[in-house]
Amino acid sequence: MGAEVVVEGLTKSFGKHAIWRDVSLTLPPGEVSVMLGPSGTGKSVFLKTLIGLLKPDRGSCVVNGTDITRCGERELYETRKLFGVLFQDGALFGSMNLYDNIAFPLREHTKKPESEVRRIVLEKLELTGLSGAERKLPGEISGGMRKRAGLARALVLDPEIILCDEPDSGLDPVRTAYLSQLLIDLNAQIDATILIVTHNINVARTVPDNLGMLFRKELVTFGPREVLLTSDEPVVEQFLNGRRLGPIGMSEEKDQAQMARELAHADSGHSDGSAEDLRGVVPQLRPTPGLCERQGARRRQDRVMRILHTLPLPAQRGIIDSLTGEERRRYGIDDRIPLLDNA
Numbered sequence: 466m467g468a469e470v471v472v473e474g475l476t477k478s479f480g481k482h483a484i485w486r487d488v489s490l491t492l493p494p495g496e497v498s499v500m501l502g503p504s505g506t507g508k509s510v511f512l513k514t515l516i517g518l519l520k521p522d523r524g525s526c527v528v529n530g531t532d533i534t535r536c537g538e539r540e541l542y543e544t545r546k547l548f549g550v551l552f553q554d555g556a557l558f559g560s561m562n563l564y565d566n567i568a569f570p571l572r573e574h575t576k577k578p579e580s581e582v583r584r585i586v587l588e589k590l591e592l593t594g595l596s597g598a599e600r601k602l603p604g605e606i607s608g609g610m611r612k613r614a615g616l617a618r619a620l621v622l623d624p625e626i627i628l629c630d631e632p633d634s635g636l637d638p639v640r641t642a643y644l645s646q647l648l649i650d651l652n653a654q655i656d657a658t659i660l661i662v663t664h665n666i667n668v669a670r671t672v673p674d675n676l677g678m679l680f681r682k683e684l685v686t687f688g689p690r691e692v693l694l695t696s697d698e699p700v701v702e703q704f705l706n707g708r709r710l711g712p713i714g715m716s717e718e719k720d721q722a723q724m725a726r727e728l729a730h731a732d733s734g735h736s737d738g739s740a741e742d743l744r745g746v747v748p749q750l751r752p753t754p755g756l757c758e759r760q761g762a763r764r765r766q767d768r769v770m771r772i773l774h775t776l777p778l779p780a781q782r783g784i785i786d787s788l789t790g791e792e793r794r795r796y797g798i799d800d801r802i803p804l805l806d807n808a
């Protein structure tokens with residue numbers, strides 16, 4: 466099972482430029498989480514802080530009992546080995562073929578013989594659907610293949626935690642859908658904890674167990690996917706629907722005058738850029754038939770059912786509606802008893 470990551474009160478600025486403050490959340494072991502947020506809200510900075518590449522001003526990030534914001538170099542080096550990172554551009558070495566790119570962390574961080582390196586590289590190539598492409602250079606393959614090669618390289622040290630920085634960037638919707646399925650299949654096979662940073666609404670709606678959003682230098686929300694997907698927070702609603710109308714502006718947040726102007730335009734029939742209301746809980750991706758079920762999904766279901774009464778009513782309804790008859794019986798759900806609004 467993947468490692469748990471516990472973030473508390475994390476605050477980061479560059480000089481006088483505050484990025485985000487007091488971010489607290491837990492990435493449950495073996496579950497898949499997505500962090501949404503408009504451009505420039507510090508999602509990539511957040512990932513880099515989680516692996517200790519950037520030092521926060523305050524707060525802690527504990528992985529397997531080690532606070533990576535305070536530990537020494539040696540412990541940081543050891544803890545970083547638990548992470549596999551898929552960088553936005555794949556971060557492949559342009560002069561090396563895919564085989565050597567993927568073998569690089571093994572040759573750099575382990576003393577494995579070449580025969581073992583070969584076995585692992587070929588296994589990861591197969592896992593990411595790249596068998597046969599090992600002699601290609603990164604410049605000779607498509608963006609989707611480069612992402613998968615980046616993922617294969619992130620997997621060679623058998624990470625317990627996988628961080629993906631905008632895995633969909635530069636990919637068409639079909640390739641993005643394949644990559645989403647690959648991440649779910651991977652999670653089923655290795656039970657690693659996964660955090661994906663993205664703006665992609667389809668990925669956010671269909672992939673994760675948990676969803677969060679950064680905005681106005683704060684974590685707006687983080688929790689079971691159903692909470693964000695049914696939220697009526699204006700910023701969440703605007704983001705999920707890709708509308709101009711709402712608190713998010715072209716660069717940063719908007720002032721009241723601009724919001725009022727846009728509202729008046731909308732009232733007079735001017736389209737605000739959205740096609741339909743995308744809020745609501747849609748079915749989550751499941752592993753490809755033939756693969757094992759996700760252990761993380763099973764654990765999450767038990768966890769979420771324990772905290773069900775603490776969630777907002779629309780989220781409770783979304784969770785219950787997604788249970789099968791057998792699951793309802795297992796959790797003692799009786800549809801005749803109204804849900805409690807304890808949130």
Ligand SMILES: Nc1ncnc2c1ncn2[C@@H]1O[C@H](COP(=O)(O)OP(=O)(O)OP(=O)(O)O)[C@@H](O)[C@H]1O
Pocket residue numbers: 479484502503504505506507508509510511664
């Ligand atoms: N090393 C750095 N030094 C100074 N400022 C930085 C550094 N890294 C990032 N920033 C600033 O932090 C802010 C957040 O950047 P970040 O790349 O994390 O945003 P993001 O949410 O990932 O954006 P996008 O979705 O567009 O990729 C930006 O204003 C950026 O200029």
